[in-house]
Every structure is written in C-alpha cells, then in structure tokens.
Amino acid sequence: MSLMTLTAAITGDQDPDYYAGRADAYDDHQAGTPLDVLITRATYNTAHHTPGYAKGYSTRVEEIRREIADINDLQADIAHTEHLERAA
Template structure:
C-alpha cells in the first residue's frame, strides 16, 4: 500500500524555476551531497542561473541546514538522557 503525495499546483504567478531549484537541491542532498557541497553549488548557481532557480535552490539549502541542526539537537538531547552521568 502506498500513500499519495498531494502537491499543490503552481498557480498565482509562481515561477516554476523556483521549484525546479528546490527539487534539484533536494535530489542532490538525497544523493549524498554534503551541506558544504550544496553551498558551493548554490554559489555557482547564483552567478550562472535564473534568479528564481537560484532562490529555490538556496531556500531548500537553508531548510536542509535547519533540519540538520534540529536533528543534531534532538540526538544530543537523547544522548544526554541516556547517559546522565556524562551530562554533568
């Protein structure tokens, strides 16, 4: 059994290039690119591509950074709860 993913249609003047940039950043991160590699690519994309594409790529990069930071914080809290003598 699978779940259907609901994706809103691109309407109201939204630029498809923005979402293409987000998708590319997502795909590259999923394929194993590090945040540093994505940042380097974002810098090049900002200079060489459509501004909306670059904005989408960079927006997804910032989301990946926030997700990574939140995951690290959660794992740190879990580690301290499991090892209370090391937390002091």
Template sequence: MSLMTLATTITGGHNPDYYAGRADAHDEHNDVTLTELTHRSAVIAEHHPSTMYALGYADRVLELRREHNARTAAQTDIAHTSSPS
C-alpha cells in the same frame, strides 16, 4: 464512495524555475554533503541565468541545513539525558 485527492498546481504567478531549483537541491542532497550543497548554491546564485531557480535552490539548502541542525540537537539531547550518571 470515493474521495478525490487534490494536488496543488503552480498557478497564480508562481515561477516554475523556483520549484525546479528546490527539486534539484532536494534530489542532490542524498549524494553530497551540506557543505557541498552550500557551495553549489553559491555558484548557482553567481552564474545561473534564472534568479528564481537560484533562490529555490538556496531555500531548499537552507531548509536541509535547519533539518540537519534540529536532528543533531535532538540526538545530542537524547544522548545527554540517557547517558548513565
């Protein structure tokens, strides 16, 4: 017996530009710093013709920043608690 894997689709009023912006930010985050991504996000917000693309890009950059901050806090906590007294 096999089970079908369901994948969500972009339907019901979702704008594909939003997801394209998220995808581009996600793809670029391995090659540049978060500061550079934030700058690119500001430039895209100012000049890109699609507001939804700019919003998707900015949303993904903010998520990446929150992930980075959470990882840094966790590593700091581990370093603080595991250091010899």
C-alpha cells in the same frame, strides 16, 4: 534508473524556475550530497542560473541545513539524557 521528483502544481504568478531549483536541491540531498557541497552549489547558482532557480535552490538548502541542525541537537539531547540515566 531515476526517480521523478513530484511537486505541487504551479499556478498564477509562481516562478517555475524557483520550484525547479528546490527540486534539484532536494534531489541532490537525497543522492547523498554533503551539506557543504550543497551550500557551494547554491552560491554557484546565484551567478550562473536564473534568480528564481537560485532562490529556490538556496531556500531548500537552508531548510536542509536547519533540518540537520535540529537532528543534531536532538541527538545530543538524547545522548545527554541517556548518560544521566546511566549515571543515576
């Protein structure tokens, strides 16, 4: 069974390949693909897909990388705070 990824309507000068790349990166991430594999795929897409698709995929992968970094930072802050509370 597959799920459809919904995106905003494409109008005007927007490149549908860009949004297809973003949707594929999102789907790959939701399927559990590790970040390092997503980055490798983004690099591969630069040489083997349209520029719009590659840019969309790479942009979403960068957003995912930042989200993961933010989550890791937050978890480290929480662990540090809990450690200090226990020590007091």
